[in-house]
Amino acid sequence: MMQISTVAPALHGATQPHILAVDQDATTRELLSDYLGRNEFRVTAVADRGAMHAVLAERTVDLLLLDLKLPAEDGMILAQRLREESAIPIIMLSGRSDEADRIMGLELGADDYVTKPFSPRELLARIRTVLRRRRAHAKQGRPKGVRAYRFDGWELNLNTRRLLSRDARQVRLSNGEFNLLVALLASPQRILSRDQLLDMSRLHSDDIYNRSVDTQILRLRRKLERGSGTARYILTERGAGYVFNVPVGAIY
Numbered sequence: 001m002m003q004i005s006t007v008a009p010a011l012h013g014a015t016q017p018h019i020l021a022v023d024q025d026a027t028t029r030e031l032l033s034d035y036l037g038r039n040e041f042r043v044t045a046v047a048d049r050g051a052m053h054a055v056l057a058e059r060t061v062d063l064l065l066l067d068l069k070l071p072a073e074d075g076m077i078l079a080q081r082l083r084e085e086s087a088i089p090i091i092m093l094s095g096r097s098d099e100a101d102r103i104m105g106l107e108l109g110a111d112d113y114v115t116k117p118f119s120p121r122e123l124l125a126r127i128r129t130v131l132r133r134r135r136a137h138a139k140q141g142r143p144k145g146v147r148a149y150r151f152d153g154w155e156l157n158l159n160t161r162r163l164l165s166r167d168a169r170q171v172r173l174s175n176g177e178f179n180l181l182v183a184l185l186a187s188p189q190r191i192l193s194r195d196q197l198l199d200m201s202r203l204h205s206d207d208i209y210n211r212s213v214d215t216q217i218l219r220l221r222r223k224l225e226r227g228s229g230t231a232r233y234i235l236t237e238r239g240a241g242y243v244f245n246v247p248v249g250a251i252y
Contacts, residue, residue: 083109188248
């Protein structure tokens, strides 16, 4: 039976970075969940590879803490496979302190290597450093492989096609609404004409072909604004098109 525990910080919302901790030791999982949860991270702690893959398939994860000593699994090989499939930041946790192990871990694609026993405060600093490096890298030019977008407490997971609101409520989207929202989030604070939105949406589905962009925008506004009566996220630029009006973060 898979063991999955999730801890949310005092500040709720999808904008809080989500850490997935994979460690067979229950005490370590509890320590990571408690300490990181008190420092404004969402934490999901699991004990094995199967539970890890289940979380990665369903949720957006900002950083992976991976214990190299997992049941029936070589952590080094697992890290290598993860790196081949994803650009998710990985910090390895290991009781092995040999230089050769640290070098191998980093060469296999880990972003950092921390030996046990570790200082929670130092680990927190390392996590923040890795996430800061990743954000800086993303700003220099967006690489392929975006897994999710976040804006103003909302989160759109591209793999599961789930939109979560500021209060973690799932908002259902039609195919056309999803495709159009992806196009808007990929070019935030930039005016996009109706033709541009139609062309960008074609990359995802044919569903929007037979529906007007204006109708899709109206439906999206209703779901994002939730009856506020004032357009905040998707603004109309008269005679030009539409603009997604708030900053957007991309998760790779």
